[in-house]
Amino acid sequence: MKQMPPPWLNPLQQRLEQAVAEDRLPQAWLVHGPPGLAKRAWAVQAMQSLLCDAERACGSCKSCRLMAAGAHPDALQLQPDGKWIKVEQVRELIHWATLSAQQAQRKVCVIEQAEKMNLAAANALLKTLEEPPGNTLFLLLADAMEGIPATIRSRCRLDHVPLPPAEQAQEWLHARFGSSGVVEQALSLAMNNPGRAAQWLREERVPTMLEWVGQLLQLWRNPSNLPVVQQAASALPMDEILQLCWCISAECIKIATGKPRAGRYLPLRPDVNTGQLPALFELQKQAWKARSMLGSGMREEGLLLDWLLNWIKAGRAT
Numbered sequence: 001m002k003q004m005p006p007p008w009l010n011p012l013q014q015r016l017e018q019a020v021a022e023d024r025l026p027q028a029w030l031v032h033g034p035p036g037l038a039k040r041a042w043a044v045q046a047m048q049s050l051l052c053d054a055e056r057a058c059g060s061c062k063s064c065r066l067m068a069a070g071a072h073p074d075a076l077q078l079q080p081d082g083k084w085i086k087v088e089q090v091r092e093l094i095h096w097a098t099l100s101a102q103q104a105q106r107k108v109c110v111i112e113q114a115e116k117m118n119l120a121a122a123n124a125l126l127k128t129l130e131e132p133p134g135n136t137l138f139l140l141l142a143d144a145m146e147g148i149p150a151t152i153r154s155r156c157r158l159d160h161v162p163l164p165p166a167e168q169a170q171e172w173l174h175a176r177f178g179s180s181g182v183v184e185q186a187l188s189l190a191m192n193n194p195g196r197a198a199q200w201l202r203e204e205r206v207p208t209m210l211e212w213v214g215q216l217l218q219l220w221r222n223p224s225n226l227p228v229v230q231q232a233a234s235a236l237p238m239d240e241i242l243q244l245c246w247c248i249s250a251e252c253i254k255i256a257t258g259k260p261r262a263g264r265y266l267p268l269r270p271d272v273n274t275g276q277l278p279a280l281f282e283l284q285k286q287a288w289k290a291r292s293m294l295g296s297g298m299r300e301e302g303l304l305l306d307w308l309l310n311w312i313k314a315g316r317a318t
């Protein structure tokens with residue numbers, strides 16, 4: 001069954017179809033953009049249509065049936081094994097790439113989260129990209145370009161999937177979750193990332209998030225509530241809590257600078273003024289940095305506590 005990709009992937013899909021029509025498919029293609037935008041679903045669909053006998057992911061030819069069973073010899077998907085894509089995985093991929101196509105005219109491999117390749121893995125892949133085997137497409141996906149070595153980037157056709165315009169994101173969410181206020185709240189908390197908002201809506205997490213945000217905002221009036229706010233944070237993954245910290249700092253900045261519609265989804269409207277702006281910008285930066293430090297061995301609770309203490313201080317700055 002062929003599924004419609006979300007509308008923000010249409011430009012990418014058109015570029016793929018054009019490349020196929022002109023017989024100018026690259027040997028390595030790197031598609032990057034924020035997580036949650038269905039890049040993987042698109043890539044799997046692209047792989048299926050490139051291998052399909054009818055070249056359109058028909059769902060009924062032998063290739064499509066093999067794909068559906070996860071047994072297509074000319075299709076390969078690679079994803080991090082734990083935190084990283086390891087060199088052994090890439091070596092297996094290279095071995096697979098040297099075999100000639102068995103079922104389709106070409107072979108396609110999708111490397112998910114290519115930014116998670118460790119150095120040895122990236123070096124091994126680079127050698128293959130320098131002298132790629134014929135009729136094989138290496139389709140790399142990345143949530144962030146930072147982790148991709150420049151040597152690999154330069155061997156790939158690059159395409160970016162940006163966050164869609166707010167209206168498109170809203171429309172897409174409304175078609176799935178109805179047009180309730182919670183959809184708008186989810187999208188705002190997800191900083192306009194519809195995929196992430198959809199995940200939170202599916203998991204019914206938005207009320208918990210808003211409750212925590214409310215407690216956070218009240219902390220300015222009632223700093224002695226700090227232990228309660230800390231404790232309540234454990235209801236959500238730390239990555240999301242820190243994203244909320246980032247998001248709320250950004251929203252307070254918008255309110256302080258008089259942006260229209262700022263803060264309308266917040267459970268209560270914070271009293272912010274321009275004197276607090278420097279502190280709010282610092283808080284935003286700190287939340288971002290803390291997020292990037294998750295998993296590095298730093299104590300998560302410590303990262304949050306430092307941020308909360310600065311948040312309380314910012315509440316006093318006028």
Ligand SMILES: [Zn+2]
Pocket residue numbers: 052053054055056057058059060061062063064
């Ligand atoms: Zn087919």
